Amino acid sequence: MKILLLLWMFLSAFIVRAEGTVRSGAVWPDNRGQHINAHGGGILYHDGRYYWFGEHKSAETTAALVGITCYSSENLTDWRYEGVALPVTDTAGDELERGCIMERPKVVYNASTRKFVLWFHLEFKGQGYGAARYGVAVSDHPTGPYRFLRSGRVNAGVQPLNMKGSMADLDTLDVWENAEWWTPQWRRAVEDGLFMRRDFDGGQMARDQTVFVDTDGRAYHIYSSEENLTLQIAELSPDYTAHTGRYIRVAPGGQNEAPTVFRHGDTYWMVTSGCTGWAPNRARLFSAPSIWGPWRQHDNPCRGKDADTTFGGQGTYILSTPKGHIFMADIWRPKQPDDSRYIWLPITFEDGLPVIQWRDEWSF
Numbered sequence: 001m002k003i004l005l006l007l008w009m010f011l012s013a014f015i016v017r018a019e020g021t022v023r024s025g026a027v028w029p030d031n032r033g034q035h036i037n038a039h040g041g042g043i044l045y046h047d048g049r050y051y052w053f054g055e056h057k058s059a060e061t062t063a064a065l066v067g068i069t070c071y072s073s074e075n076l077t078d079w080r081y082e083g084v085a086l087p088v089t090d091t092a093g094d095e096l097e098r099g100c101i102m103e104r105p106k107v108v109y110n111a112s113t114r115k116f117v118l119w120f121h122l123e124f125k126g127q128g129y130g131a132a133r134y135g136v137a138v139s140d141h142p143t144g145p146y147r148f149l150r151s152g153r154v155n156a157g158v159q160p161l162n163m164k165g166s167m168a169d170l171d172t173l174d175v176w177e178n179a180e181w182w183t184p185q186w187r188r189a190v191e192d193g194l195f196m197r198r199d200f201d202g203g204q205m206a207r208d209q210t211v212f213v214d215t216d217g218r219a220y221h222i223y224s225s226e227e228n229l230t231l232q233i234a235e236l237s238p239d240y241t242a243h244t245g246r247y248i249r250v251a252p253g254g255q256n257e258a259p260t261v262f263r264h265g266d267t268y269w270m271v272t273s274g275c276t277g278w279a280p281n282r283a284r285l286f287s288a289p290s291i292w293g294p295w296r297q298h299d300n301p302c303r304g305k306d307a308d309t310t311f312g313g314q315g316t317y318i319l320s321t322p323k324g325h326i327f328m329a330d331i332w333r334p335k336q337p338d339d340s341r342y343i344w345l346p347i348t349f350e351d352g353l354p355v356i357q358w359r360d361e362w363s364f
């Protein structure tokens, strides 16, 4: 009986491995048989292994009760739980105190310092989404433990590279600061930089975020800023742990969240979502000839079942592999956050534009 059981365990492991399929929306068990708990995640490829970092979600709350988790894999389908890469703390008043919000973690490897650098979106415990800060942590090992360096707003006291005119030109904008939202005049003020100017001294807001490393080794922090109304792209320092002060505003007033970025040939592509909280909406697609823009908007890249709601999900990362690019998204379940599901779909090209076609099942 025992032998039969062992034989079955061996065979079933083999079947799963041989299949190597991705079923978006399904429970995705790790090596312990538990659904992978790494939401809003991103993937690092290092020394022949993939490392998946994400938000640990509990059954009751979308706040962080555990921290940022890590899983590793050789084949992208079978994932081994590696533990908590950056835990919450039990110290009252600490920036990472249990109950804070840690979202959309992304890890990049810096070849010159040989450090792994983790960027995430941080909100302080009990303060909702008001802090709108980045968090950054480093480690000597991909799986951690990561040492929290600091949190902050972005590029205080610095103007974006693509701002029209000078800061003095924006001084009349404060008239609109307390004005009624969504009026045409208010929208124009937002496009002109109303909230960028408001946050100029203290630094720019940073909520939904990703990190992109270009082929020349330069890294960029891409985040929803200015009250989630405008995206910003900020260059990171050579060691990837700070901002250099060089940044641009993208799609001012366009209300983009969940930025995901990849490069294909000489074109930079970005897939984002609209701003409807945990509820899914239609994905947006942008392209640019340089990370510094100009960024141009295209139609929804999604095709097939539920393409108008990003298949019920919201993008979190685009993994580029030698075989192609993979779009990763989350199907959020805010009433049972730990049961949120994953969507992974290959990106194909049609008439020069990226297309994300729904597939019930596919393999690498």
Ligand code: GAL
Residues within 6 Å of the ligand: 040, 103, 104, 208, 257, 258, 275, 276, 277, 278, 314
């Ligand atoms: C989503 C965002 C998530 C989380 C959520 C909170 O739009 O992408 O990362 O912040 O809002 O409502």
